[in-house]
Amino acid sequence: MSADILSFVITVLISFINIYNVLLIVRILLSWFPTAGWAYQIMSFLSPITDPYLNIFRSIIPPLGGIDFSPILAFILLNVIQSLLSSVLVATPSFTSL
Numbered sequence: 001m002s003a004d005i006l007s008f009v010i011t012v013l014i015s016f017i018n019i020y021n022v023l024l025i026v027r028i029l030l031s032w033f034p035t036a037g038w039a040y041q042i043m044s045f046l047s048p049i050t051d052p053y054l055n056i057f058r059s060i061i062p063p064l065g066g067i068d069f070s071p072i073l074a075f076i077l078l079n080v081i082q083s084l085l086s087s088v089l090v091a092t093p094s095f096t097s098l
Contacts, residue, residue: 003092003093006092007089007092010085010088010089010092011089013085014082014085014086014089017078017081017082017085018082020050020053020078021075021078023046023049023050024050024053024054024071024074024075024078026042026046027043027046027047027050027054028071030042030043030046031043031068053074054070054071054074056074057070057071057073057074057077058070060073061073
């Protein structure tokens with residue numbers, strides 16, 4: 001039964017990472033339109049969710065020439081974590097098929 005719980009938790013974490021990736025993409029795309037009125041409302045919602053994570057990487061790679069490269073590292077780390085979780089999920093035996 002514990003393998004089923006572990007599989008469920010890993011699946012939830014993978015789903016969370018997928019949703020967070022989408023939020024990051026929307027946040028990055030909206031940063032290209034800082035003066036758009038419609039984008040401000042969405043940015044005010046997304047910034048508190050995404051900026052703490054992005055700020056970790058902004059301290060490592062500061063913006064160069066006005067271009068922020070920190071999201072690249074952020075996506076790489078999320079994808080590595082997602083890959084590790086997926087490999088654990090595949091390696092976890094499932095008792096429901098017995």
